[in-house]
Amino acid sequence: QKEVEQNSGPLSVPEGAIASLNCTYSDRVSQSFFWYRQYSGKSPELIMSIYSNGDKEDGRFTAQLNKASQYVSLLIRDSQPSDSATYLCAVISGAGSYQLTFGKGTKLSVIP
Amino acid sequence: EPEVTQTPSHQVTQMGQEVILRCVPISNHLYFYWYRQILGQKVEFLVSFYNNEISEKSEIFDDQFSVERPDGSNFTLKIRSTKLEDSAMYFCASSGTGGFTEAFFGQGTRLTVV
Numbered sequence: 001q002k003e004v005e006q007n008s009g010p011l012s013v014p015e016g017a018i019a020s021l022n023c024t025y026s027d028r029v030s031q032s033f034f035w036y037r038q039y040s041g042k043s044p045e046l047i048m049s050i051y052s053n054g055d056k057e058d059g060r061f062t063a064q065l066n067k068a069s070q071y072v073s074l075l076i077r078d079s080q081p082s083d084s085a086t087y088l089c090a091v092i093s094g095a096g097s098y099q100l101t102f103g104k105g106t107k108l109s110v111i112p
Numbered sequence: 113e114p115e116v117t118q119t120p121s122h123q124v125t126q127m128g129q130e131v132i133l134r135c136v137p138i139s140n141h142l143y144f145y146w147y148r149q150i151l152g153q154k155v156e157f158l159v160s161f162y163n164n165e166i167s168e169k170s171e172i173f174d175d176q177f178s179v180e181r182p183d184g185s186n187f188t189l190k191i192r193s194t195k196l197e198d199s200a201m202y203f204c205a206s207s208g209t210g211g212f213t214e215a216f217f218g219q220g221t222r223l224t225v226v
Contacts (some may be wrong), residue, residue, distance in 0.1 A: 034214065043203050043217040044155060088155065097158040098143060098207075099168055100215060 002027045003014045004091050006103035014111050018075040019107050025087030026070070031094035033065055035074045038105065047087075048074065079110045114138040116218035118204050124224045133189045133221045135204030141219055144187045145205040145215060146179065148172070155203070163189065193223045 003026040013019045021035075032051055036044035048063040050056045050072065056063045062075040072091075076083055086105040092098060115138040125131050137144050146158040159169045159179055166179065176192045187206075191198055201222050207215040 021146075032213070036217075043220045046214055046216060049214050064132075097168060098160055099145070099170070100147070100155075100205075101157070102155040104154045 002030075002090055002091070002101045004094055004103035006021060006087075006089050006106050008104055009062070009107040010109050011106055012109045012111055013079050015079060017079050019079045019083065019110070020107055021074040021087050021108065022075075022087075023072045023103055025072070025089075025101075026069055026092045027093045027101075028067075028070065029093060029095055030067075030070075030091045032092040033063070033072045034061060034090045034092075034100070035061075035072075036088040036090060036102075037083075038088055040086075044088055044090075044102075047091050076108075079108075081110045082110050084108055084110045088109075115210055116204055116206055116216055118202075118218035121219065121222060122222045122224070124226060127185075127195050127196060127225055131191050131223065132225050133191075133202050133204075134222070135187045135189075135218055136185050137187055137204065137206035138208075138216060139185070140193050141206035141208050141216075143167075143207045144181070144224045145207075147203045147205060147217075148200040149220075150200045158189070184201065190221075194223075199223060199225045 035047045050063040050065045060077045064073045088105045089103040090100040118136045144161040149155045159173045160167045201220045204216040204218040
């Protein structure tokens with residue numbers, strides 16, 4: 001059973017601070033890793049993808065992947081109130097499977 | 113910017129009725145998916161579709177469910193005889209040239225079974 005675990009939060013950070021979101025996954029052969037943002041009642045919106053160990057930066061967002069530790073993280077710099085949402089970690093295991101396995105999500109609240 | 117489009121945005125149906133949820137994936141994408149999210153729960157995979165056939169399905173996707181690509185643009189999910197527990201948000205997604213690449217989601221159809 002493939003599992004993706006996230007701290008459900010809520011995680012509260014002040015405006016302008018760095019928000020750090022974490023995710024672990026159980027399937028060691030997982031190949032592709034994604035962060036989605038989901039506002040209440042809306043669909044998942046792709047924020048970042050990462051496929052190899054290390055850091056990947058896109059604007060205020062940095063994704064970090066450590067396959068040895070089976071750990072993915074998302075850093076949001078200069079957090080804004082509009083970043084308040086639930087952040088979903090999703091993993092594709094590969095080995096012939098292309099389905100996304102989602103975590104339950106971490107609810108982020110950015111306090112003005 | 114290309115996007116995945118779903119219709120209707122909200123559907124209310126009586127238990128036992130058939131429903132068809134419709135999706136128009138991004139035009140040059142090759143892989144199509146249906147996911148669902150029951151209120152307060154995680155997003156769950158239902159089925160993936162590639163080259164005009166189902167490539168993978170979950171335990172949720174039983175005989176009551178079917179998918180079809182009736183023409184070059186639409187992708188549909190049919191639930192033959194709806195149950196109360198089918199009430200959820202249903203999301204269509206598509207991805208491009210490889211199954212391991214980024215999947216983009218439509219805005220969802222909220223299905224309410226009464």
